[in-house]
Amino acid sequence: MKGEKNIQSEQFLPDTEIIELYWKREEKAISETDKKYGSYLYKIAYNIVHDGLDCEECLNDTYLGTWNRIPPARPSVFQMFLSKIMRNIAVDRYRKNTAKKNVPSELVVSLDEIDECMAVVSSVEEENLVEDLRRILNEFLRFQDDRACTAFICRYYYADHFDDIANMFGISKRTVLRELARMRAELRERLKKEGYDYE
DSSP: OGGGOOGGGSOOOOHHHHHHHHHTTOTHHHHHHHHHHHHHHHHHHHHHHOOHHHHHHHHHHHHHHHHHHTTTOOOSSHHHHHHHHHHHHHHHHHHHHHHHSOOOOHHHHHHHHHHTTOOOOOSGGGHHHHHHHHHHHHHHHHTSOHHHHHHHHHHHTSOOOHHHHHHHHTOOHHHHHHHHHHHHHHHHHHHHHTTOOOO
16 A cells, blocks of 8 residues: 555655745645655545545645645644544545445544544533643643653544554554554543543
8 A cells, every 4th residue: 555655665755845946936846745755645535535546636636735835834843733634624525425324444443443532512502621721632642751742643633443553563553553543541530630531
């Protein structure tokens, strides 16, 4: 699969130079972005939409979105900037697809896992709660070790499979499952202490 390609295996332009190409409105910026981050972005899309054609369309939309945002934006962490655009586009595509039919997605599975901790906030009056939950989650992750924090983000933001996370760290899938279950339990307790007790 395209998403399995190793970013470190080739020589790429530094992010600052790629961003400068966008600022100069040179189309080479897109080809350099694809060369360096195409596989990484494709994998994010695939974890969410599970369809090769949709992934390619999400990839093209991500490059267009990047082109339209730089300038005026000058991202400090280009990879995170790209991944945020891709994730939003892929989630929108997933929602569009599921409005018509039932499309399996690792996104749904991973959100079901974390749903026991986090409530869905829908009303305008509760927007301040979203900010509070974001603060709590950021503080919670700040006190985790690097591996646990990365595993949590990979699973619940990028919707990575347990096997992929295990391979990334060279540990067993069982270890990943145990670590994430521990973190969910700790997060649930932290939320209860903060007054968010969802049953």
